[in-house]
Amino acid sequence: MKLYWSSTSPFVRKVIVSAHELGLSDRLETIPTRVAPNKPDLALLPFNPLGQLPTLVLDDGTALYDSLVIIEHLEHIAGGAKLIPSSPAARIEELRLHALCNGFLDLLVQWRIESMKDTKQIALINAFNLKSSMIWARLEATAEQIGQRPFGLSAITLAIVAEYADFRFPRLGWREKYPVLSSWHQSIQSRPSLASSKFFDSSKPQ
Ligand SMILES: N[C@@H](CCC(=O)N[C@@H](CS)C(=O)NCC(=O)O)C(=O)O
Secondary structure: OEEEEOOOOHHHHHHHHHHHHOOOHHHOEEEEOOOEOOEOOOOOOOOOOOOOOOEEEOOOOOEEOOHHHHHHHHHHHHOOOOOOOOOHHHHHHHHHHHHHHHHHHHHHHHHHHHHOOOOOOHHHHHHHHHHHHHHHHHHHHHHHHHHHOOOOHHHHHHHHHHHHHHHHOHHHOHHHHOHHHHHHHHHHOOOHHHHOOOOOOOOOOO
């Protein structure tokens, strides 16, 4: 399977970490790809007209996107219900927790894009600030619950929130403000799936 990949995308990283947790890393061939909302990759568009990473192209040519759909597919190949529980109540709770963490990733990616513009929309930046303080507080209150669940989709996504914030928003100082979340992250950050897939900016020397 071919995975259109970037070392800076939190959504790609969800797929990489999930594949590792499911024992499927060897089945993924990564295709380094650069995309931005104003710069689509022309080789990717025929597979995914949204032009987004991650996109997984199966051996029969079928293209899967977005990250959640890809992870569902990997779960299926691995025998199911390892990262997302199958019983209805536990599944909905896992997906709800994922939606909170994943929505935050969406916000952080949009915030970074906006913050790099010469002319920033102040109302948008203010909304990002307001929403992110509410989301951090909710994650702090939820970290213990996620920590008590098997290491699955929501834990993977929360770990990636923590590491993406460290990677792209180092001045936030979230670890001092949210100690429960920080100590949960420290307890899981050396899992091989996370430790072997760190974010890096390929445009800068490592
Ligand atoms: N909901 C999507 C979000 C994917 C996404 O936003 N990917 C970014 C990279 S981090 C992207 O491809 N941006 C380029 C674009 O939107 O044109 C998922 O979960 O896969």
